[in-house]
Amino acid sequence: MPPTERGHPSSGRGPTSAFLLAQLGAHAAQVFGRLVTEVDLNPPQAGLLRAVATGPGRSQQEIAKQLGTPPTRLVALVEDLDQRGLIERTRNPADRRLYALYLTDVGQKVLTTLGRIAGQHDDLLLAALDPTEREQLHTLLSRVAAQQGLTPGVHPGYRTLGPPRKK
Amino acid sequence: MPPTERGHPSSGRGPTSAFLLAQLGAHAAQVFGRLVTEVDLNPPQAGLLRAVATGPGRSQQEIAKQLGTPPTRLVALVEDLDQRGLIERTRNPADRRLYALYLTDVGQKVLTTLGRIAGQHDDLLLAALDPTEREQLHTLLSRVAAQQGLTPGVHPGYRTLGPPRKK
DNA sequence: TATTGTTATACTCTATAACTATA
DNA sequence: TATAGTTATAGAGTATAACAATA
Numbered sequence: 129m130p131p132t133e134r135g136h137p138s139s140g141r142g143p144t145s146a147f148l149l150a151q152l153g154a155h156a157a158q159v160f161g162r163l164v165t166e167v168d169l170n171p172p173q174a175g176l177l178r179a180v181a182t183g184p185g186r187s188q189q190e191i192a193k194q195l196g197t198p199p200t201r202l203v204a205l206v207e208d209l210d211q212r213g214l215i216e217r218t219r220n221p222a223d224r225r226l227y228a229l230y231l232t233d234v235g236q237k238v239l240t241t242l243g244r245i246a247g248q249h250d251d252l253l254l255a256a257l258d259p260t261e262r263e264q265l266h267t268l269l270s271r272v273a274a275q276q277g278l279t280p281g282v283h284p285g286y287r288t289l290g291p292p293r294k295k
Numbered sequence: 296m297p298p299t300e301r302g303h304p305s306s307g308r309g310p311t312s313a314f315l316l317a318q319l320g321a322h323a324a325q326v327f328g329r330l331v332t333e334v335d336l337n338p339p340q341a342g343l344l345r346a347v348a349t350g351p352g353r354s355q356q357e358i359a360k361q362l363g364t365p366p367t368r369l370v371a372l373v374e375d376l377d378q379r380g381l382i383e384r385t386r387n388p389a390d391r392r393l394y395a396l397y398l399t400d401v402g403q404k405v406l407t408t409l410g411r412i413a414g415q416h417d418d419l420l421l422a423a424l425d426p427t428e429r430e431q432l433h434t435l436l437s438r439v440a441a442q443q444g445l446t447p448g449v450h451p452g453y454r455t456l457g458p459p460r461k462k
Numbered sequence: 463t464a465t466t467g468t469t470a471t472a473c474t475c476t477a478t479a480a481c482t483a484t485a
Numbered sequence: 486t487a488t489a490g491t492t493a494t495a496g497a498g499t500a501t502a503a504c505a506a507t508a
Contacts, residue, residue: 270309282318475496478493480490
């Protein structure tokens, strides 16, 4: 049996953990996209709702910075959530250029539902693991995420990418 | 201290494992996208190269089916890899509608480099974990991926999604 | 008539730049 | 002149439908 060409966990074949993460991550995102249709949101809208909740009263600029996205991208999202009564934007009287974003009562309810959906998401995805193993996995993933400098609760889908890749 | 609203690994706050998977997965994909620029490929091209390698001589239809993508999407990718001398397509003399795709020698070399890059990718992402923990993580992820029915080596980015989501 | 690969077209998503209104 | 939010525009990516060649 010839030596394997790279150091790998199973010291044999199969995908690397990094590939499994990418694969499972895309899968998880797709499943989540299906689940959130229950509250008639898409993933970016759900993320924005959470961002508003984590720091009520902030401006769109501040939220954009937290999410790592160009502020222009928020405009349509904010407007949509506003029209549907999930968030509220009030002009700051001191500086009338700024909006301050808050969750409405309906928005709060939807956020609670999102929490339940997150639990459902977890159960769907981790059906292969028993409680002890789930705990192990959660610990490992948390540590990896922290070391990689990922902002808790913020999906990299918001993060602006580098220069466009070559054709 | 009030009870938490959903069953969660850490039985307290913080993101679910499913969210961590989505977050880390998107991050991993971004990092991979950066790494493969070394061989002047983008992730879909790298995936196609691997797909061709796993079953040489197949038609574009067959590969499209494996990847779960519309065959039209392969046209541009195949053409690009062909023009750059990484793959070769020969008309099947028995049925001249079909192409049979093969890796060239150059393509083989690039594939080998991709293997090295995959190892590098793993090391970058799992810097937080020691060898034992990496092994644990790999085992857990493999089991979850298998239970979720994910095709080994095929990134869901190829998989055709459902109907477009509501605006 | 059915199938392989191709081309044409449309749509979604997102980034950049130009604009307005306030300061 | 600078900043918050908006609008306009352009580009990447991908899906669907129509097409040509071959069977």
